Amino acid sequence: MSVAANPGNGKITVPELLQRKSLAADSSSKKIISLTAYDYPTARLADEAGVEVILVGDSLGMVVLGYDSTLPVTLDEMLHHTRAVRRGTRRSLVVADMPYGSYHAGIGESVHNAVRFVKEAGAEAVKVEGGERRLELITRLTEAEIPVMGHVGLTPQSVNALGGYRVQGKTTDAAEQLLRDARAVEAAGAFAVVLEAVPRELAAQITRDLRIPTIGIGAGPDCDGQILVLHDMLGLTFGPTPKFARQYANIGEAISKAMHAYCEDVRRGGFPSDAESYHSGQTVKPQKPIHIAC
């Protein structure tokens, strides 16, 4: 199931990502390429395409399971999808998002839940949302040998507290708080931090300030890496997408066209054809009717 983190075999590891940041001033330093995936085929395609960090995001709840927010996603759902992603991955680093409620009721239970992602699902790191208020949790997880990715800025699990999905850090006070949050995540021992929906200038400042890599989503081009939600970039969502979510394909339209064509073929008797049917070696003799004595 797992691939040993063996330097030289192309496997992406946490130390390698950290080292890349330390070489950031060097012109040969490369951006970190990250994408979400939720199942075996998409993980496999992402891995083979060169995606370096696959996040099994709790965005799963919205783009795959059809919930209105990420809040209802359960630990069992995340474990199930992380296992599938792990099976499709050889080279990428697999990071599992801890869902809402799985790290909010106490440190012991949170560490226990994070360990399940590593032991039962093959995750190589976990992601938790929040800055300063996650200091103790991130410290305890890293002490338990679990690499942690932080997530600050727009944190979708706080949608009720934030009052909606909005760009964060726009005022001076909010920007200063966001910088403190990012620094706290780093100080606690996280190996990377996602910056979501943050003004480009602030994301650039945080990126310069931190020793760990920043991975941006709606945070401009100056972060150390970029991440997108797979279904946004494939055109496989049903509502409007945020302006940063560049669409690289229209898979939704391609699937819809294929399904319409299949419906039409079955309706008019055009599927299956004779060539798509099995044939028996000999003609089947009509069976004698069975008479059941009353």
Ligand code: KIV
């Ligand atoms: O759940 C998710 O997909 C995420 C990314 C947007 C970073 O947290």
